[in-house]
Amino acid sequence: MHDSEWRIKVLEEVQKIPDAKLSQLYEMIHGFRLSSETNNHNAAAIMQFAGSWSDMSEEAYGEFSDEIAIRRQQAFSQRQNRETSID
Incomplete structure (x- = not known):
């Protein structure tokens, strides 16, 4: 239709x-x-x-990618601590 x-x-x-x-x-x-x-x-x-990162060097992209992974791990570990803590 x-x-x-x-x-x-x-x-x-x-x-x-x-x-x-x-x-x-x-x-x-x-x-x-x-x-x-x-x-x-x-x-x-x-x-x-x-395409914002298309002109980024491989080295800069690698550092950027590593930084994101570290921040995600930190954010997740903090969230996990809040969910399991009892006040």
């Missing part, structure tokens, strides 16, 4: 919704639209960084 056909079907169904339920339907549709816009915006924002 084409997009325009889906749009017609959705509009036909909306016409059948009782007036008392329209506010709920609006909230659902509005939330759905906002979440899809947010996802598209987030993807575009993330893709701005694509």
Whole structure:
């Protein structure tokens, strides 16, 4: 089914919704639209960084990668201590 056909079907169904339920339907549709816009915006924002490290030397990239691994280990060990400690 084409997009325009889906749009017609959705509009036909909306016409059948009782007036008392329209506010709920609006909230659902509005939330759905906002979440899809947010996802598209987030993807575009993330893709701005694509290739950011392509001009980085192998040595600098290696140091950067090692630093990330160390920070992740530190963050995880701190989290693990908080989860198991009893005050």
